[in-house]
Amino acid sequence: MVSFGIHPDYRKVTADKKVESAPLPAEVIIPLHQHIGAPCKPTVEKGSEVLAGEKIGEVQSFVAAPVHASISGKVKDIRRALVPVGYEADCVVIEGDGKENWVKFEKRDSEELEPKEIINRIKEGGLVGMGGAAFPTHVKLSPPPEKKIDVIIANGAECEPYLTCDHRLMIEETERIIKGMEAAMRVLGCSRGLIGIEDNKRECIEKMEKGAELSSFEIEVRELRTRYPQGAEKMLIHSLLRRKVPVGGLPMDVGAVVQNVGTLKAIYEAVNLGTPLVDRVVTVTGGVKQPQNLMVRIGTRIKDLIDFCGGFTQEPGKIINGGPMMGIAQESVEVPVIKGMSGILVQSKEDVGKRRERPCIRCGSCIESCPLGLMPTTIVRYAKKGMFEDCDRYYIANCIECGCCSWVCPSNIPLVHWLKYGKGEVLKIKRKKLEKEREKEKGGETK
Amino acid sequence: MGGLGLILGLGLGYAGRVFSVKVDPKVEKIYELLPHGNCGACGFPGCEAFANAIVENPSLAETCTSSSQEAREEIGIILGVEVSAKNEVKAQLFCRGGINSKDAYEYNGIESCAAASLLMGGPKSCKYGCLGFGDCVEACPFNAISMTSYGYPKIDREKCTGCGICVETCPKSLFRLMDKNDPLIACSSQDKGALVSKYCSTGCIVCRRCVKACEPGAISMENNLAMIDYEKCTQCYKCVEVCPKGTIVRVGAKVEIKAES
Numbered sequence: 062m063v064s065f066g067i068h069p070d071y072r073k074v075t076a077d078k079k080v081e082s083a084p085l086p087a088e089v090i091i092p093l094h095q096h097i098g099a100p101c102k103p104t105v106e107k108g109s110e111v112l113a114g115e116k117i118g119e120v121q122s123f124v125a126a127p128v129h130a131s132i133s134g135k136v137k138d139i140r141r142a143l144v145p146v147g148y149e150a151d152c153v154v155i156e157g158d159g160k161e162n163w164v165k166f167e168k169r170d171s172e173e174l175e176p177k178e179i180i181n182r183i184k185e186g187g188l189v190g191m192g193g194a195a196f197p198t199h200v201k202l203s204p205p206p207e208k209k210i211d212v213i214i215a216n217g218a219e220c221e222p223y224l225t226c227d228h229r230l231m232i233e234e235t236e237r238i239i240k241g242m243e244a245a246m247r248v249l250g251c252s253r254g255l256i257g258i259e260d261n262k263r264e265c266i267e268k269m270e271k272g273a274e275l276s277s278f279e280i281e282v283r284e285l286r287t288r289y290p291q292g293a294e295k296m297l298i299h300s301l302l303r304r305k306v307p308v309g310g311l312p313m314d315v316g317a318v319v320q321n322v323g324t325l326k327a328i329y330e331a332v333n334l335g336t337p338l339v340d341r342v343v344t345v346t347g348g349v350k351q352p353q354n355l356m357v358r359i360g361t362r363i364k365d366l367i368d369f370c371g372g373f374t375q376e377p378g379k380i381i382n383g384g385p386m387m388g389i390a391q392e393s394v395e396v397p398v399i400k401g402m403s404g405i406l407v408q409s410k411e412d413v414g415k416r417r418e419r420p421c422i423r424c425g426s427c428i429e430s431c432p433l434g435l436m437p438t439t440i441v442r443y444a445k446k447g448m449f450e451d452c453d454r455y456y457i458a459n460c461i462e463c464g465c466c467s468w469v470c471p472s473n474i475p476l477v478h479w480l481k482y483g484k485g486e487v488l489k490i491k492r493k494k495l496e497k498e499r500e501k502e503k504g505g506e507t508k
Numbered sequence: 509m510g511g512l513g514l515i516l517g518l519g520l521g522y523a524g525r526v527f528s529v530k531v532d533p534k535v536e537k538i539y540e541l542l543p544h545g546n547c548g549a550c551g552f553p554g555c556e557a558f559a560n561a562i563v564e565n566p567s568l569a570e571t572c573t574s575s576s577q578e579a580r581e582e583i584g585i586i587l588g589v590e591v592s593a594k595n596e597v598k599a600q601l602f603c604r605g606g607i608n609s610k611d612a613y614e615y616n617g618i619e620s621c622a623a624a625s626l627l628m629g630g631p632k633s634c635k636y637g638c639l640g641f642g643d644c645v646e647a648c649p650f651n652a653i654s655m656t657s658y659g660y661p662k663i664d665r666e667k668c669t670g671c672g673i674c675v676e677t678c679p680k681s682l683f684r685l686m687d688k689n690d691p692l693i694a695c696s697s698q699d700k701g702a703l704v705s706k707y708c709s710t711g712c713i714v715c716r717r718c719v720k721a722c723e724p725g726a727i728s729m730e731n732n733l734a735m736i737d738y739e740k741c742t743q744c745y746k747c748v749e750v751c752p753k754g755t756i757v758r759v760g761a762k763v764e765i766k767a768e769s
Contacts, residue, residue: 147628149635392613392628415616475617482623 065296065432066288067465069386071261075225075346080233080354083369087157089131089360090142090397091117094150096189097196098124103153105136114164114337116187117153126197126400127187130155131339131358133162145363145382145396146195147389152397155360166335171244179248179332186331187338187400192216192227192292192321193383195401198328201320202248204313210249214301214319215242215256217265218285218292221384224404226342227322229354231258231265234326235272241325243278244332249318254280255301256322261287289386290463294319296432308459323403344404345370348377348412357398363405364394378413381406386464416473427466427476433459437466437476444483449490452483460484535559537586541579542572545649547671549573562587573597574650574669597670597685599652599663600759604694605637606659609708625679633707636697638682647677665759686759690738691748695755698731705753712755718747 094100101118105111111130118128134157142152171179180199188198204210215238219227231238242254256273258266266282273280285291285300295306297319304315312319320328323341330336339359343366346352350371357366363380367373381388382402427437436455443451457480466476539559546554550571552561562569566587575583577594584591615624615631621643629635640659652667653674675683682696693712697704701714712733719727719734726740727747734756736747747756 143628143635147626149629390613390627392631478617478623478626481626482618482620485626486622 065430065434066290066463067430067468068287069222069289069468071222071287073223073225073228073261075223075344075352075354076228076262078225078229078353080226080229080342080356083355083357083361083366085132085157085159085161086358086361086365087159088137088362089155089157089358090152090362090395091128091131091155091360092142092144092150092152092397092399093118093128094144095128095195095359095399095401096126097194098122098126098200100150101125101128103139103151105130105139105153107136107139109136110134111136111155112162112164114166114339116185116337117155124197124200126189126199127185127337128153129187129337129339131360132157133160134158143393143396144399145389145391145402146399168334169332171240171247171329171332174332176248176250179244182332182335183328185337186327186335188324188327188331189338189400190321191323191327191341191401191403193387193401193403195399198320198324201318202245204249204318208313209316210251210313210318211316212253212255212302212318213242213246213249213251214297214317215254215322215325216292216294216297216319217256217258217262217269217322218297219262220259220287220289220292221386221388221404222289223346223406224344224384225346226344226354226403228262228265230322230326230342231262232268235268237326237329238269238322239272239276239280240333241327241329242280242320243276244328245318245320245325246278251318252279254278256280256282257285257291257297257301258282259287259291260284289465290432290461293432293461293463295461308456338400341398341400341402343398343402345407346404347407348374348409349407350374359400360397362395362397363391366398366405367394367407373407375409377407378410379406379408381408386468387462418474419472421472421474424471426469426471430465430469432463432465433461435460437480440483441474441476441479444479444486447486449483449486453487453491457483457487532563534563534586538562538583541575541582543574543576543579543650543669545574545669545671547574547649547669547673549671549673574671576669597687598665598668598759599670599672599674599683600686600692601638601661601663601682602684602692602694602696603636603638603660603680603682604658604710604755604757605632605634605708606640606656608658608710609634609637610706622679630680634697634699634704634711636680636699637695637708637711638680643677643679644674644683647673649673687738689743689759690741691736691743691745691756691758693734693736693755694757695733698733700732704732710753710755713753715752717750717752718756721746721750 099122104119105117113133115130116127117130120127134155137156138154141149144150184199189195217231256269270282298317327338343357344354345366380391440452440455440457460480464477542555550558552558566589569591580591610633611631612633613631619641621639621641624630624639630639638660642655644661645653645655650667652664653661656662670685695712697711704711705713714732724740724742726737727734745758748758
């Protein structure tokens with residue numbers, strides 16, 4: 062097997078900590094744009110009363126997921142606010158009444174439901190990929206008819222250091238994950254299911270194996286080498302199936318669908334219990350007094366969670382949404398928890414430290430570490446000079462921004478930042494070209 | 509060695525004369541008149557390509573927005589076409605934040621506005637304002653933009669040709685091409701006034717004094733920001749006088765922050 066990636070210090074200090082429920086927040090800020098795709102339109106107004114689980118944001122296109130109220134109360138405001146993925150979005154602010162008034166949910170058995178109904182229930186539940194990218198689940202589960210899916214992969218790799226939310230879910234919610242997986246398999250009509258778990262999570266592997274045995278479907282647990290970024294979709298498919306997702310392609314191009322274990326659990330809840338996605342497990346770790354895994358309502362401010370975990374141990378240097386490798390540093394603790402947030406990591410000032418960038422010594426470490434076989438140093442050299450067409454020639458769009466190259470770079474070059482920037486610029490250029498071509502076509506027609 | 513050099517030199521000189529590519533004298537003359545900034549605003553790769561193109565197709569002569577009025581007239585004479593009078597527009601920066609605007613976090617990434625704006629919209633508390641890394645300074649083909657100690661760029665109006673490269677470059681879209689005498693509202697923040705006053709000392713706080721002061725009624729408030737309707741504006745500069753934060757500036761005049769009374 063080709064060597065890829067890196068082996069960082071895992072620091073999974075919260076792995077043995079049971080998932081605890083965080084206290085009900087007094088106020089939630091629920092962004093209407095928590096997924097990849099078009100933002101939702103609010104269905105409530107300022108001042109209206111909402112029940113927990115009520116839909117407050119309706120989708121406007123296929124690639125989107127509706128948003129639900131996570132607590133009952135009164136809509137205080139609908140305003141723009143910063144969301145932890147790095148942009149401002151319209152948010153519904155709900156002031157809680159402290160009561161748990163839920164919408165009545167319709168319970169169904171997924172085995173009696175038609176695949177179409179299952180998809181519909183997933184869509185109505187507002188499900189998105191909970192591993193971080195937040196891609197709407199129903200879109201992933203409805204591939205075009207010409208793409209035959211023969212295997213579904215449950216992603217339990219959790220290769221990011223510090224994070225343990227999937228780890229705990231696999232131990233505590235084994236049954237639900239397997240049931241969710243069965244529902245997804247029924248939708249896609251595939252008979253084979255694989256669960257990929259890194260070999261540093263022995264307990265999970267044993268639990269999941271037991272769970273898989275009880276299932277009537279052919280579900281197999283596979284042990285994976287502990288290596289970052291094992292949990293990246295393309296890596297996982299390659300490790301388990303030895304299939305390579307083509308350049309610019311999606312997993313469905315090689316007949317596979319990858320779902321995070323957290324998403325599978327949410328599928329079970331949405332399909333069988335009818336509950337929408339209003340809470341999730343978040344690992345609060347790093348420089349807090351009591352690092353732990355918390356079951357949190359979507360929209361809770363991360364400040365409340367840090368306070369619940371005893372506050373900071375020392376002055377924080379960085380507060381990160383997600384893990385240390387791919388997470389996004391936050392500028393304020395007022396941002397809400399969203400569907401795709403798997404962890405809150407607090408790093409101390411010493412951890413962060415300023416590192417001086419030195420010139421590239423052409424050692425090639427970044428090329429060796431790149432899981433996709435790209436040449437970060439070359440691409441970045443082009444990006445620095447503004448030669449974005451050359452970046453594209455070296456497949457910059459394939460970069461998954463896993464951070465391995467920056468991690469290994471002995472010269473402290475912020476490679477991922479450059480790659481991210483370059484990707485954006487390449488996209489802009491491509492969009493411009495498309496527009497020009499369209500204009501030309503239009504011009505040709507009128508002539 | 510010297511002899512060899514002489515022979516080869518003569519050979520090269522001879523070849524240069526015999527095989528020289530004849531350039532249309534018109535192209536040469538026009539090229540001399542063009543601004544040599546290679547800004548690309550005309551849609552051609554550089555001034556030389558543009559000169560070639562307009563000799564073939566004189567109707568394109570107007571598309572160069574960078575050349576001066578005299579040069580445009582002369583090009584018109586050479587080509588025998590009438591070139592319309594130029595719109596005297598200059599790039600203007602719609603922000604005077606810079607060091608007057610507070611930072612939200614410590615940034616130590618790439619020194620570029622476009623790269624910094626990927627991270628939570630940049631290190632400034634104001635998500636609309638100038639980041640001050642100077643992408644525009646690098647991009648300006650006429651060296652008309654320079655970074656000031658105030659943390660935002662300054663535009664040299666003598667050198668600016670109104671080509672519009674900076675308008676496209678700025679990730680915050682803070683540049684606009686304007687008539688050089690218009691007053692301008694040097695703020696782009698659409699946040700509420702109370703919030704703006706917390707993080708920026710020169711931002712528009714939506715006090716509406718300019719709206720009241722404007723006699724022709726050219727100023728209105730849109731998205732928590734004053735907007736001037738330049739069709740109605742009579743350039744009386746009363747708005748500049750009443751603005752408590754010095755947000756409205758008379759282009760070319762220095763920004764002075766008035767003490768709050």
